[in-house]
Amino acid sequence: MDLLIRDAALRGRPGRWSISAENGRLTAVRPEGREAPPSAATVIDAAGNLVTEPFADGHLHLCKAHTLDLAGPEALTAYTGGDMGAAMGAIERAAAVKTGQSAEAVAARARSALTESVRHGVRRVQAFADVDPVAGLTGVRALLDLKAEFKDRVDVRVVAFPQDGVLRSPGTEELVEEAVLLGADVVGGIPWIEWTDDAAREHVRRMVGLAHRYGRRVAMLVDDAGDASLRTTEMLASALLEHGMAGRGSAQHARAMSLYPEPYLRRLIGLCEQAGLGFVSDPHTGPLHLPVFTLREAGLPVALGQDDIEDAYYPFGRHNMLEVAFLAAHLLDARTDAHLDALYDMITVTAAQVLGAPVPRVEPGHDADLVVLRGHTVRQALAAHAPPRHVIVAGRVVASTESHTVFT
Numbered sequence: 001m002d003l004l005i006r007d008a009a010l011r012g013r014p015g016r017w018s019i020s021a022e023n024g025r026l027t028a029v030r031p032e033g034r035e036a037p038p039s040a041a042t043v044i045d046a047a048g049n050l051v052t053e054p055f056a057d058g059h060l061h062l063c064k065a066h067t068l069d070l071a072g073p074e075a076l077t078a079y080t081g082g083d084m085g086a087a088m089g090a091i092e093r094a095a096a097v098k099t100g101q102s103a104e105a106v107a108a109r110a111r112s113a114l115t116e117s118v119r120h121g122v123r124r125v126q127a128f129a130d131v132d133p134v135a136g137l138t139g140v141r142a143l144l145d146l147k148a149e150f151k152d153r154v155d156v157r158v159v160a161f162p163q164d165g166v167l168r169s170p171g172t173e174e175l176v177e178e179a180v181l182l183g184a185d186v187v188g189g190i191p192w193i194e195w196t197d198d199a200a201r202e203h204v205r206r207m208v209g210l211a212h213r214y215g216r217r218v219a220m221l222v223d224d225a226g227d228a229s230l231r232t233t234e235m236l237a238s239a240l241l242e243h244g245m246a247g248r249g250s251a252q253h254a255r256a257m258s259l260y261p262e263p264y265l266r267r268l269i270g271l272c273e274q275a276g277l278g279f280v281s282d283p284h285t286g287p288l289h290l291p292v293f294t295l296r297e298a299g300l301p302v303a304l305g306q307d308d309i310e311d312a313y314y315p316f317g318r319h320n321m322l323e324v325a326f327l328a329a330h331l332l333d334a335r336t337d338a339h340l341d342a343l344y345d346m347i348t349v350t351a352a353q354v355l356g357a358p359v360p361r362v363e364p365g366h367d368a369d370l371v372v373l374r375g376h377t378v379r380q381a382l383a384a385h386a387p388p389r390h391v392i393v394a395g396r397v398v399a400s401t402e403s404h405t406v407f408t
Helices: 073-080 087-098 103-119 138-149 172-182 197-214 232-242 255-259 262-274 292-297 321-331 337-346 349-354 378-384
Strands: 003-010 013-022 025-031 042-045 055-060 122-130 155-161 186-189 217-222 249-253 278-281 302-304 370-372 390-393 396-400
Touching (some): 003 370, 055 278, 055 302, 055 321, 055 349, 073 087, 103 138, 103 396, 138 172, 155 172, 172 186, 172 197, 186 197, 197 217, 197 232, 232 249, 232 262, 278 292, 278 349, 292 302, 302 321, 302 337, 302 349, 321 337, 337 349
Parallel strands (some): 055 122, 155 186, 186 217, 249 278
Antiparallel strands (some): 013 025, 370 390, 390 396
């Protein structure tokens, strides 16, 4: 065997377990101590700590990572203030950093973020790259290069993202199509930023139509402001159904859903279920957030995302999904063990589902992608939100972190 993990705690399974892998796949998950342990090239003693599936991030503006000092404080103040009424203005201010942007500069900053992804056990990330006449395809080219560079450690799914709109930014639609031809995995969108509802609907129609033509998934930032009249989540779900793309899209943010009257919210949930629409929430990056547990209880898949790393919308971030879930536990008032388990799903198995990726499991036959955490339970792992002791991809240890304190 290539790998053997001894004395592991597993979610939902009492006792201690051993896990073995060969040729990049899990071959056995056995109760510890029932038989003599087999030999393996690499043996890890989990010491009773939790071993789980790796993390997935459904929403990261990777092309903007570490640009806060370039953007200045004004956009951050506008985006995070009050009820997010100035969110559109924040996006307009933040666009200034793209003037003169090079693919090399984007890649250098994003590489730092992806290195942290490996450290923190993030196996998959849906990475947004701005596409517009100012940025051109610099962000897309940079992230596609990094996708190839990190392919054995992180599955980077590049989103061609028209951050400044489609109708209000002529030439963007053609650039998004060019990005797809270059290899972008997902077609993005942000329809609520257009000037009118008709323009927002057309934005959705064009981007979903483009995704349909090229066989791509869709990821759109919808209703991301403190305005209960925004209806772009409904537009997205309807467009997916019209194009026969049910189950091929995700709605990002959708913060205004927290302001909708309950009768409309219930109708919208039914429509989204019919469209197979997944959701990604980033509650730590703004004062409003998606009604995560309402949607989850209705049967809709919901994931959590990092959203931003030290940029014009959020001043922190280490691409640590345990940290994201830890913050979400406070912001969503989710502190019971059942709630914490749900949050953990939102950064592992459900997150992969929302991305349209194979859902990982600690079961024989699945990919040998695992994290060995610090803590015997989900609650303990979230409380520490420390880097995993070991990160394993395809049965190979790609990162190990030790931490100790010397008292004198």
